[in-house]
Amino acid sequence: MKLFKGSSLMVLLLAFVVVLSACGNSADSGKSSDSSNADVKITLLNSKGEIQTQLEDAAKAFHEDNPGITVEIQAVPTGGSPFERASALYASGNPPTMIMMDTGDVEKFKDRVLDLSEEKWNGDAVVNATDLTTFDGKNYAFPLAIEGYGFIYNKAVVDKAVGGSFDPSTINTTEALEGLFKQIEASGKKALVVSPMDWSLGAHYLPLAYAGQNKDMAEVNKFVDALRAGTASIADNKVFNGLMDTFDVMMKYNIDKASALSSTYERGPELLGKGEVGIWFMGNWSWPQISSFDTANGEYGFLPVPISNNAADYGNQEISSAVSKRLVLDKEKATPEQQAAAKKFLDWIVYQDKGQDFLVNKANIIPAFKNITIPAADPLGKSIQDYISRGKSEQSMSALPADHWSILGASMQKYLAQSGDRALLAKEIEEYWKTAK
Template sequence: MKSWKLLIVALVVAVVTACGNGNNKESGQPASNGNNTENAGKAVEIVMLNSKGQIHEALENAAQAFMNENSNIKVNILTVPSGQSPFERASVLYSSGTPATLNMLDAGDIAKFKDKALDLSGEKWVKDLAAPNELDGATLAFPFAVEGYGLVYNKAVVEKAIGGAFDPASVKTLADLESLFQTIEKSGISPILVGGMPWSLGNHFLPLSYAAQEGGDVAAFLASLKAGEANLAENASFNGLMDTFDLMKAYNSGKKDPLAVTAENIAAAVANGTSAFTFNGNWMISQLLEVNPDGDYAFLPVPIDNAINTKAAGAIAVGATKQIFIDKSESTPEQQAAAKQFLEWFVYNETGQDFLVNKMGIIPATSNNPLEPSDSLGKSIKSYMDSGLTVSFGANYVPGDHSKVIGASMQKYLADSTDRAGLAKEIEAFWKGKE
């Protein structure tokens, strides 16, 4: 079975926005001082498809800074619009014959475009990756962002509720989490607000059950689902995770209309202190700081069950989630060279490194970047990584329609429109026969 070797251990940040404009043709403008000799004498225009809406402005500013240094290259940023998955957007662009030069997709979707992806195995940055990032023995994509997710909490709110310093390591079991929720509730604060977004429920929460499987081999477990051999109704990790979800539902302050709770709602609730916890990833830091610039936030791992000796106990999901491939089917050699130069700028140029870490809040997948995360959620993830308390980012292994289909199934469970047995059957039906 073909799968990603996403083993990044030294391994943020999706509310998507409206798309920008751009095309994939050379501009014909004279060049002046580009650094890449292959592009000398011509102005080359490239398009980057961005699937992280929250960094759209920072990415446009980064592109401008790059163009200031490389005036023979024009970079247009095209952001995936709200309601469309990165896979869908890239597919539409290819169908129309106008694909982006650089395509930022969820890691699990790169394999679907491998026949259109330029082999990047010989690029300088490959040797500086914290761990291999290969598909079928070749590096076909640049791991743009290392991210993690779990239970995000407002430190001040939690510590006020419990009357002292809070150590997230003290919560490893479902019983521990319930006790904490009870204490917070007694203080007059909502313990948690659960988002009803399908991408969060389907591509982030549910895949924790894949990552927590005994042995930690996500690909092997998904192979059993594809073969119709896995029985989720009797699967310990699936049932443990859903026990935790049931607890989250019970204390959810949005339970009266759970599907109406948006990413904006949960960020505002945690930042304002009306809810102590939510489930999300480090990419929400920009929303949190927009509401409360002085807030301090961290991650609590999602308890899978009451066992404390499993790999998943006390660990958060971390992985190189956003990957960028360079189109080889429609782009010219000059555009491919310019695209490579833009990626290399983020890895080795001090301005590019600063944009990546400090302006976009991204944890880089290369070990050469000397900058540390400056925001509290990035720092929290880094602390778990440094302690080896991580599990595989299971969403990196799922197909593009997993978010929509399984996300809808999880929404039904959140709204009590189906029970656990029904959810398990829908998940098994989704996977059976998948390529």
């Protein structure tokens, strides 16, 4: 009988220990993004196609540092909208753990994604980096990249054209820009290539007409609100007309003007990198492609897009830049373990050497965090940082409606193909804003 009672007591004690151990493991799994008992798989929807390979390499490096976490990189279809792709994935009940969104789309998803206000990196973000993704005092997005755009120039080509060392500060009016185009063509090269993609024309070029209205973004927002209300005329607007005067000059010297809509994104970096053209309107995200065609390791930089022939006018000496891409974390389908793993991935980017190396040196991204002191690894990033440091930065229109680029990009394409004039373009812009969501 004693033996039976002792055995029963031992069984009870062992059972109690197992219960306590299970409870302890459960509590631990909620506190840490690491999983010692099971692997965690998370997904990231990438809307920056030019860094797909770099992101895949970063996922492998992160997995080496965190063996319990696997990150799968999914791509938004070429030319597709991250808003539309994310919406489709939510509708199918299969949203990614992390989604790379344009700034203006974050608010539309704020009820479906995590509040990230308590994450450490908020305190290390550069000034204003989270302003446009903060609602009711809560920040819903990780600021991934500062990007800038304008006219990228191949210094070797323009040096030859001007007969010496080119000074980018001399190009501060539309007339000066056309003068440079003439010099480049006189040297035996083509002046520039105009990429006809709707996202380039509708999300980058046309928005300069809004941002260029005033240094004060509050005044810019008032202008956009007036367009929505139908009380502002774009057709009579000085900045818009000046910007389109510059676009007319671009069309005149476009290497592809005979078939303006036939060009592709890939053609731009090839022509510029090989020195067949001197200038290309695009952003610093294009450096990996440009460098792949430049076997001479040449120098490159940015020129502003002038909006008048008065050098002192705002916009003639400024480069458009802003935090353009954000990462949000799903809260509808992602498990607590996946959410914790995703947060760990964001911390890895900001605070670990490998993560910072991916961001700056591999992906050629200008970081939005002041603790990352690695200088830009490429000439385009350095050029953007220089403009910002000198106070020559015009804030990009990062919060435009999701369909702005597709609808008004198509309007810009008609203008580029000369199948519609400026009056039609202005009418379509005004009609768009009156019904914009």
